[in-house]
Amino acid sequence: MTTLADAGLFTYVLGLADDALVSAQRMGWWISRAPQLEEDVALANIGLDQLGQARTLLAYAGQVEGAGRSEDDLAYLRDEREFRNVWLVERAQTDFGVAMARLLVFSAWQRELYAALASSSDATLAGVAGKAVKEVAYHLDHASHWVVRLGDGTEESHARMQAALDAEWPYVAELFEPVDAALVAEGVAVDPVALKPAVLTVVEEVVAEATLTVPQVAPAVGGGRRGLHTEEMGYLLAEMQHLARSHPGAAW
Amino acid sequence: MYGNDFGARAETSSDEPRSFLDLLAGDDRVEPRDEMPDAYRRTLVRQIAQHAHSEIIGMQPEGNWISRAPSLRRKAILMAKVQDEAGHGLYLYAAAETLGVDRADLLDQLHNGRQKYSSIFNYPTLTWADVGAIGWLVDGAAIVNQVPLCRCSYGPYARAMVRVCKEESFHQRQGFEILHTLSHGTPAQRAMAQDAVDRYWWPSLMMFGPPDDDSPNSAQSMAWGIKRFSNDDLRQRFVDMTVPQAEALGLTLPDPEIRWNEERGHYDFGEVDFTELFEVIQGNGPCNAQRMSHRVRAHEDGAWVREAASAYAQKQAEKQLARTEGAA
Secondary structure, eight states: OOOHHHHHHHHHHHHHHHHHHHHHHHHHTTTTTSSSHHHHHHHHHHHHHHHHHHHHHHHHHHHHHTSOOOHHHHHHSOOGGGOOOOHHHHSOOOSHHHHHHHHHHHHHHHHHHHHHHTTOSSHHHHHHHHHHHHHHHHHHHHHHHHHHHHHTSOHHHHHHHHHHHHHHGGGTGGGGOOOOHHHHHTTSSOOHHHHHHHHHHHHHHHHHHTTOOOOOOOOOOOOGGGTOOOHHHHHHHHHHHHHHHHSTTOOO | OOOOOOSOOOOOOSOOOHHHHHHHHTTOOBOTTSOOOHHHHHHHHHHHHHHHHHHHHTHHHHHTTTTTOSSHHHHHHHHHHHHHHHHHHHHHHHHHHTTTOOHHHHHHHHHTTSSOOOGGGGSOOOSHHHHHHIIIIIHHHHHHHHGGGGGOSBHHHHHHHHHHHHHHHHHHHHHHHHHHHHHTSOHHHHHHHHHHHHHHHHHHHHTTOSOGGGOTTHHHHHHTTSOOSOHHHHHHHHHHHHHHHHHHHTOOOSOTTOEEETTTTEEEOOOOOHHHHHHIIIIISSSHHHHHHHHHHHHHHTHHHHHHHHHHHHHHHHHHHHHHHHHO
């Protein structure tokens, strides 16, 4: 029997899990397409970390829900409206500058989030976060180095990196949308609003070192946490889920 | 992953330094600073580069299923596996660089078609079971080819192969496990597994190269301690290893002539039809153009990133120099 409190926790955990899962799905695209071989290895590593976080969180979400759903049931058998990830992670990222701009913002946010979540009153979330914070610190370091190299590299790379930041920036605000206040009050969830100053400080320092400017753009409307997604999400899920859904009940 | 190469002009050498011959005679390793014949160096560069190219082109057929892997566990294993192939490419390019060539030049030669990669990667991965078949058969054949290379006369190549072989052995087991799950799954999964094995069996046998009496490079490579066993011996070893595994999987191999030969102590098997393989090598395989255009596109799309990285590194070096001079 799922209580109301469990339902709130289920949704909260799903949000974190789906951010990581969808991000890993986009990162997987780069393996065999990176600008150099070292980067194929690094991006695969980052994608694998994200996928690992997603799997642990999805398994936990299934446990909280208490309906017997596994990590795979949640990843492969939910429809688009049941996914809770932010828009930042779901759009295609086939430009290396975009991939690094997005990873910079996402990993800076994840690092602050997981650092705070490591002292959650929920022991499972605290455990997951304690491990993940070390992984995402590396992701942030990697993205920061690339943003600086590209921003302060050639004239072309400067322009492309600035364009990439401009393209990603409208999707930053959604990361800081409030979550279930009761969960925050209980010390289970981290209040995203509280993370904003620290995340923006980290990102803005990198942007400045990269000789780039922080975009002045209006935030996108968003809606991922409520299950409203961009048109690109349908294609992502169609590709990710089609094989598993084509063989109901099969084990792999 | 790697197969023996075909059709390249055989290199021979008439002028071999005494120190080099002594190393070979003592079954010692030739190291980068040792004297070696030019032909030996060129042969190794060609082979190691082709091997490295095979690793990175080999990322594509399996990478094709990362986005569609049917469980998150399978997705994670596959991402790690394709990542390993990139890592193998890195060690091998580094091994080639000890012979005085440059990775960027080798990549250019891959992209302009002057150097080759293993033809097995010109076959498509049409279903999830192909990921299993590649792991089991293609990586299995690669292991049989590569284990002897761990004792290759050229030290850096031999050492790179020790690490590569350990990982390939893990890859082969994961391929076997995918197929085992499928062959014990639903009728549709079982059919998928059999179909993949049917398509990948003969191309895997072709990975060992042409028959011994039609293998121009073998004799010289053996004399140099680069190659330790003939193509046909390795092919036989692979068949002997694989037939019992197919039985364990409950899948059949598409060759009615496979049977145990008590007298030889080996499995007999049907004659490999190399006509198709030569077509694939000539560029007429199902995926030759696709694999090359994917690789070239990734390289070209990444040019601005690599240029930016060098420009940034140069700026940093100049700043460092200015600071040092300022302090002096």
